[in-house]
Amino acid sequence: MPSRTLQDELAADSGRRLPALTRWRGSAGLRNMQQLIQLRWIAVIGQVATILVVHYGLGIGLPLKPMFIVLAALTLFNIASQLWWRRREHASSNALLVSLLVDVASLTIQLFLSGGITNPFVFLYLLQVVLSTVVLRSPLSWVIAGAAAFCVTGLTLVRTPIALTVEPARGLGDHYVQGLLICFLLIAGLLVVFLTRIGRILRERDARLAELRQRAAEEEHIVRMGLLASGAAHELGTPLSTLSVILGDWQHLPTIASEGELHRDVIEMQQQVARCKSIVTNILLAAGGPRAEAPVEMGLHAMLDGFAEEWRQARNPAQFSYANRCSLDPLIVSDTGLRQMVFNVLDNALEASPGWVAMDAHCDGEELIIDVSDAGPGFAADVLERLGSPYNTSKGRPGGGLGLFLSMNVARTLGGSLRARNRPQGGAVVTMTLPLSAIAIEEEHDDVED
Secondary structure, three states: OOOOOHHHHHHHHHHOHHHHHHHHHHHHHHHHHHHHHHHHHHHHHHHHHHHHHHHHHOOOOOOHHHHHHHHHHHHHHHHHHHHHHHOOOOOOHHHHHHHHHHHHHHHHHHHHHOOHHHOHHHHHHHHHHHHHHHHOOHHHHHHHHHHHHHHHHHHHHOOOOOOOOOOHHHHHHOHHHHHHHHHHHHHHHHHHHHHHHHHHHHHHHHHHHHHHHHHHHHHHHHHHHHHHHHHHHHHHHHHHHHHHHHHHHHHOOHHHHOOHHHHHHHHHHHHHHHHHHHHHHHHHHHOOOOOOOOOOEEEHHHHHHHHHHHHHHHHOOOOEEEEEOOOOOOEEEOOHHHHHHHHHHHHHHHHHOOOOEEEEEEEEOOEEEEEEEEOOOOOOHHHHHOOOOOOOOOOOOOOOOHHHHHHHHHHHHOOOEEEEEEOOOOOEEEEEEEEHHHHEOOOOOOOOOO
16 A cells, blocks of 8 residues: 555545535435335335225226236336346436336326326325425426326316216215325325435435535645645754754763763753654655655554554653554554554643553454543543544643644544543543554455466
8 A cells, every 4th residue: 555645645535525425415315216116115005905995895996907007017117226226326316306207107197097186096196296395406396296287187187987976075985085084194194204214314414414514624724734834844944953963063062061961951952853853854744745765564563562662752651551452463554644643642641641641452343443541631521522623622722622633634534533532430532443454555466377
């Protein structure tokens, strides 16, 4: 797996952003199509039962052959739809429109063969109109409404094969009134069930789209911070190098070398300048600057152990507990973004709990899970609710809250996640979850021909 910079990942993810919005809209359309297919199966079963009851139970002669031909055609259409959409990832509004038009057409033919406008089930057109209003955009929903109005008008003008006797004055003793009551109960029940489902689908779609838009805004913020950070890093490079040279010269001056305490202070300052230079170098690497050496391939265990040991030596915590319980050890490429993600979380834990920090790594299936625990005061409720937002902190200093924000976006760029919770015994746990497929090197199998 070739090494990629953080800006490369953000650029690629930004390029995927609009297609992702389209896919989620199409995914909601596919789920709505599946609801229409289920509703059509209910319609087929209901029509079969109604035809048999009316023809044999009530003694009203219906043209069974053409009506069952229509039902057979509708059944075949529904089977074909189910097989077709099972292999698709999204359904367009035009596909939903065609599906609803087929339902309107089949209902019209059945009503024409069974009494036309005098058939109490003519009000099933309202079910189609309401469904189209929910699943289609405004112009297309008017197409269904217009088609339903046209069909109802046609049924009033065209003479049907059979004539039904309508006597509403008889109340429930009249077959028309009985059918009207059944039709009302059927429409009410189906609307409640399917509109509830479709409404939930649309709400989930809107929530996902809002999340994607929020993510786009956050990534824009990261790009701006990256540009500022890389510019500052370039500016800081020269003065830091100058300081390093001056301190190196001071270290060897006889007047300073003879002063033990002053000499130790100069050495400490030189170490801190070296650390600053290392931080600036990492910023430039993450911003896409030239690398001093080629990416290093290593095992997962070696990377995790290296992160833990490097952080321990750089920060020198009072107590640092580290455990590597991964059963898998795939070959990976050591990545600066991963290092920064883990170090940011560890630094936050050390700041909250100087006395004790723990890091536990384990694998669950095809995922790498890293838990960083501390014994500090834990996260405030409002911070947990907005975890991952920039400047979401209770530290009360300018620029605070960026560590977890950047770490979460690195994890998300790799297809993982970052979550936090407070421990019952006090302190907090931040969990970083990454798919191993995102960081492991794909093995290439070359076929060698003799």
